[in-house]
Amino acid sequence: xxxxxxxxxxxxxxxxxxxxxxxxxxxxxxxxxxxxxxxxxxxxxxxxxxxxxxxxxxxxxxxxxxxxxxxxxxxxxxxxxxxxxxxxxxxxxxxxxxxxxxxxxxxxxxxxxxxxxxxxxxxxxxxxxxxxxxxxxxxxxxxxxxxxxxxxxxxxxxxxxxxxxxxxxxxxxxxxxxxxxxxxxxxxxxxxxxxxxxxxxxxxxxxxxxxxxxxxxxxxxxxxxxxxxxxxxxxxxxxxxxxxxxxxxxxxxxxxxxxxxxxxxxxxxxxxxxxxxxxxxxxxxxxxxxxxxxxxxxxxxxxxxxxxxxxxxxxxxxxxxxxxxxxxxxxxxxxxxxxxxxxxxxxxxxxxxxxxxxxxxxxxxxxxxxxxxxxxxxxxxxxxxxxxxxxxxxxxxxxxxxxxxxxxxxxxxxxxxxx
Amino acid sequence: xxxxxxxxxxxxxxxxxxxxxxxxxxxxxxxxxxxxxxxxxxxxxxxxxxxxxxxxxxxxxxxxxxxxxxxxxxxxxxxxxxxxxxxxxxxxxxxxxxxxxxxxxxxxxxxxxxxxxxxxxxxxxxxxxxxxxxxxxxxxxxxxxxxxxxxxxxxxxxxxxxxxxxxxxxxxxxxxxxxxxxxxxxxxxxxxxxxxxxxxxxxxxxxxxxxxxxxxxxxxxxxxxxxxxxxxxxxxxxxxxxxxxxxxxxxxxxxxxx
Numbered sequence: 001x002x003x004x005x006x007x008x009x010x011x012x013x014x015x016x017x018x019x020x021x022x023x024x025x026x027x028x029x030x031x032x033x034x035x036x037x038x039x040x041x042x043x044x045x046x047x048x049x050x051x052x053x054x055x056x057x058x059x060x061x062x063x064x065x066x067x068x069x070x071x072x073x074x075x076x077x078x079x080x081x082x083x084x085x086x087x088x089x090x091x092x093x094x095x096x097x098x099x100x101x102x103x104x105x106x107x108x109x110x111x112x113x114x115x116x117x118x119x120x121x122x123x124x125x126x127x128x129x130x131x132x133x134x135x136x137x138x139x140x141x142x143x144x145x146x147x148x149x150x151x152x153x154x155x156x157x158x159x160x161x162x163x164x165x166x167x168x169x170x171x172x173x174x175x176x177x178x179x180x181x182x183x184x185x186x187x188x189x190x191x192x193x194x195x196x197x198x199x200x201x202x203x204x205x206x207x208x209x210x211x212x213x214x215x216x217x218x219x220x221x222x223x224x225x226x227x228x229x230x231x232x233x234x235x236x237x238x239x240x241x242x243x244x245x246x247x248x249x250x251x252x253x254x255x256x257x258x259x260x261x262x263x264x265x266x267x268x269x270x271x272x273x274x275x276x277x278x279x280x281x282x283x284x285x286x287x288x289x290x291x292x293x294x295x296x297x298x299x300x301x302x303x304x305x306x307x308x309x310x311x312x313x314x315x316x317x318x319x320x321x322x323x324x325x326x327x328x329x330x331x332x333x334x335x336x337x338x339x340x341x342x343x344x345x346x347x348x349x350x351x352x353x354x355x356x357x358x359x360x361x362x363x364x365x366x367x368x369x370x371x372x373x374x375x376x377x378x379x380x381x382x383x384x385x386x387x388x389x390x391x392x393x394x395x396x397x398x399x400x401x402x403x404x405x406x407x408x409x410x411x412x413x414x415x416x417x418x419x
Numbered sequence: 420x421x422x423x424x425x426x427x428x429x430x431x432x433x434x435x436x437x438x439x440x441x442x443x444x445x446x447x448x449x450x451x452x453x454x455x456x457x458x459x460x461x462x463x464x465x466x467x468x469x470x471x472x473x474x475x476x477x478x479x480x481x482x483x484x485x486x487x488x489x490x491x492x493x494x495x496x497x498x499x500x501x502x503x504x505x506x507x508x509x510x511x512x513x514x515x516x517x518x519x520x521x522x523x524x525x526x527x528x529x530x531x532x533x534x535x536x537x538x539x540x541x542x543x544x545x546x547x548x549x550x551x552x553x554x555x556x557x558x559x560x561x562x563x564x565x566x567x568x569x570x571x572x573x574x575x576x577x578x579x580x581x582x583x584x585x586x587x588x589x590x591x592x593x594x595x596x597x598x599x600x601x602x603x604x605x606x607x608x609x610x611x612x613x614x615x616x617x618x619x620x621x622x623x624x625x626x627x628x629x630x631x632x633x634x635x636x637x638x639x640x641x642x643x644x645x646x647x648x649x650x651x652x653x654x655x656x657x658x659x660x661x662x663x664x665x666x667x668x669x670x671x672x673x674x675x676x677x
Contacts, residue, residue: 026505058506060676101670109670118529145527159666261533263518268535303537352468352643353545382476382501418502 027055027419034141034412037392042185042194047140047410049076054096067115069097079182087203088177089134089149096150111155116148117168119216119229121259121270123345124360125315127295128229128257128274130214130236131168134177139184139405141389141412149177163219170212170233173204175250178237187404190330201238201248210234224262229274231255240280241288251289252279267302284321287328292320301345307353311345333399336366354379362402369395369403387414442565445573445594446558452599454492454555456628457654459485461674464649468546471642477501478544481675485658490515493663494554497675504544508668513554524668531665540585547636547645552617560584571596587615598622598629614639626654 034048056069071094075081084091099113120129124147137146151174158165178199179186185194204210212233218225232254240251257274273296281289295318301311319325322337341364348357360373375389390411395403440448466478483495496509508524518536525532539551560579567574573596578589590606600622606615621633630652637644662672 026502028502056505065670103670109666111669116527116529145525148528157666157669159661164666263520263533263536266518266536268533302535306538307541309535309537353542379503381474385503 021059021061023057023059025055025057027053028416029053030143030414030416032142032387032412032414034410036407037390037409037411038407040185040194040407042181042192042196043183043408044077046077047183047408048142048412050074050078052094056097063102065101067097067099067101070095077183087174107159109157109159112153114150114152115155117151117153117155117214118148119166119227121227121261121272121299122297122315123299123301123311123313123343124362125297125313125341125343127272127297128216128227128231128255128259130212130231130233130253130255132174132176132236135179135237136177136183139179139391139408141391141410143387143414149174163217166216166218168212168214170214172207173210173212173234173250175201175203175234175238176236184405184408187333187399189333192398192404192407199238199248201250202242202245204234204250221260222262224260227259229255229257229259235278235290239290243288251281253277254279257295267300269298269300271298272296284324287325291322291325294318294320307349309345309347311343311347313341313343315341315343333397335400338366339401340364340366364401367395367400367403368397369393369400371402371405383417383419385416385418387416388412389414439568442563442575445565445599446563446575446577448599449575449592449594449601450555450558452629453601453631455486455490456630457486457626459483459656459658460652460654461656461658462649462653463651464647466544466546466548467646467648469644469646476545478504478546483658483662483672483674485660485663487660492554493660495663495667495672495675497671506671508671509544510663510668511554512663515557519554522668529669531668547615547638547641547643548617548647552636566591572602595629598624600629600631623652625652628654 029051031051032048034046036043036045036047039045050073052071052073054069054071057067059066073092073094078090080090081092084093086093086095095114097115099111099115101109101111103109117131118129120126126133131151132149134146134149151168151170152172153168153170156167180199181194182198185192188197212231214229214231214233216227216229218227234250235253236250238248238250240249242249254277255274256277257272259270259272261268261270273294276293276295278290278292280286281291284291295316297313297315299311299313301309304310317339319337326334341362343360343362345360346358349355350357356377358375362371364370370393372392373389376387378386380386388411392409393402393405395406397403398406462482464480464482468476468478477500478498479500481497481499485493487493492513494511494513498504498507506526510522510524512520514520521534523532523534540549542548543550543553560581561577562580564576564578565573566576573594575592575594576589577592579585579587582588586608587606588609588611590604592601593603594601600619602619604617605613608614615636615638617634617636619631619634621631623630623632632649632652634647635644656674658674661667662674
């Protein structure tokens with residue numbers, strides 16, 4: 001059966017469930033339109049023109065809970081509208097979740113199937129969370145929930161007395177929905193490119209061979225929550241270049257880290273660190289594979305006035321074997337050995353929490369670039385919601401992390417009906 | 420044991436049983452009756468938030484509560500409506516001695532987000548109830564004064580010890596003598612003007628515990644009001660404390676989903 005057939009079957013099962021089983025069905029219809037704030041020679045002026053229906057069903061069958069959640073999308077800017085690809089979310093269906101949750105024995109919970117996975121302590125900064133992200137959705141201004149792309153995984157949680165152990169096993173690698181040039185222009189090492197240089201990376205797609213294993217152990221530590229993490233898999237975006245095929249690919253990666261989070265007086269504080277072991281280039285001499293890195297962050301969040309919260313973070317990526325890297329990139333385009341980023345999130349709720357104003361700012365003093373994410377949400381009633389947001393990039397150079405997206409800056413408007 | 424001491428102790432006990440209760444005893448009993456009934460409990464809540472023009476927003480959630488050591492409590496709030504809050508969980512570890520710990524579970528992101536300890540007089544999910552109405556205002560925050568005793572009620576005046584922390588100058592609470600349930604609270608602003616009332620409009624005795632089954636808060640300044648209706652109330656259901664952990668944010672327990 002082809003994929004469309006499978007989807008139809010899922011929908012059919014979903015709709016039959018509503019009548020036959022103990023099922024809850026919810027969802028929303030969401031329409032969004034956005035435009036670039038400046039001309040980009042390699043991309044469409046429109047950044048978003050799409051509408052989607054999300055159906056979210058929860059079915060209780062004895063001790064099992066089955067969740068199915070899918071988006072049915074009309075994206076006017078998509079080039080492959082009818083070709084459904086459930087891995088990268090192309091086409092008119094994006095299957096977000098299809099999983100079964102159960103407790104095989106008292107101290108174990110299992111969730112098997114397509115699911116959204118998240119852990120770590122950063123706010124829009126991820127160190128030990130190496131689950132797939134959808135950077136296109138994030139940068140184009142879809143709802144923040146779309147930053148997380150689904151994983152096809154077995155997720156097991158064990159609850160021994162000493163703490164909690166989570167194990168996520170992804171039998172076939174789930175990559176990020178990375179910036180590939182189709183919708184967002186980017187720096188390709190020598191210049192800014194977009195639709196003229198779409199990246200179609202080679203996927204490592206052997207089941208049970210090109211797999212990912214992510215483990216977390218966490219437990220209370222005094223009044224804090226402490227966690228340890230380990231990951232065995234791949235760089236999530238195609239940062240490697242295979243000289244034999246001339247194509248981008250996902251190099252092997254291990255990561256190890258830890259975090260602590262909790263309240264300190266009137267604030268929430270957190271810190272997290274992770275070491276990225278780039279397994280294919282441990283010496284840092286291969287210019288086609290990213291070097292190993294140490295990544296750290298620290299965050300501080302508190303209510304600064306009634307209904308107003310401020311959250312700050314400091315984040316750094318420290319590249320190992322920097323000299324090896326520097327000699328492999330065109331002069332003048334090398335990043336610093338340590339990339340520093342500061343973030344500030346401001347949130348203000350007004351009118352009985354029906355109007356929410358937000359501004360998230362990334363600023364990198366080492367790259368001399370910044371990314372502003374203003375957001376206004378107004379809930380008209382229990383169903384209707386209006387949203388306006390922006391993704392604004394500025395940078396001194398074209399090759400830096402946020403600076404490369406300057407011409408992708410966009411603003412957009414959305415309306416949503418939830419049911 | 421010294422018989423003299425025992426006699427004194429017994430006499431004191433007898434005297435206090437028959438004497439009028441002290442104001443501290445009254446507020447303590449009222450606090451127990453309003454927020455601590457049973458060892459644990461559950462309820463379904465329907466909250467209607469009505470603006471001055473009659474426009475209504477509805478929240479429906481299931482609530483679990485458990486009393487823990489030292490007067491502390493844990494709350495699990497599972498939202499069913501409106502749709503944009505569906506399946507979100509608000510988890511609270513109430514800490515009488517310090518700041519409460521609070522988390523939101525956002526299922527679409529699979530994310531547990533800790534909420535900074537905040538002003539407890541901010542609105543609870545956009546309603547006219549404030550956070551403190553739901554979890555209980557710490558008795559040590561106010562000085563209490565018994566201003567009136569009627570045939571059926573005690574009237575207590577509560578004045579904040581730190582007036583700068585709150586928007587009221589004082590509030591009065593009428594407490595039923597027989598059940599010790601607070602029936603009506605009236606809040607007065609810095610100019611001494613009544614601006615807010617919270618009233619227990621329906622009560623019932625459930626498993627021997629006097630219980631508020633409907634309460635109404637009115638904001639006299641905005642003209643808005645919120646009605647809370649409680650149903651399917653049960654006490655002493657034998658909750659385990661681990662319900663109030665991340666495990667059960669990821670897997671909401673039957674006690675709230677059913």
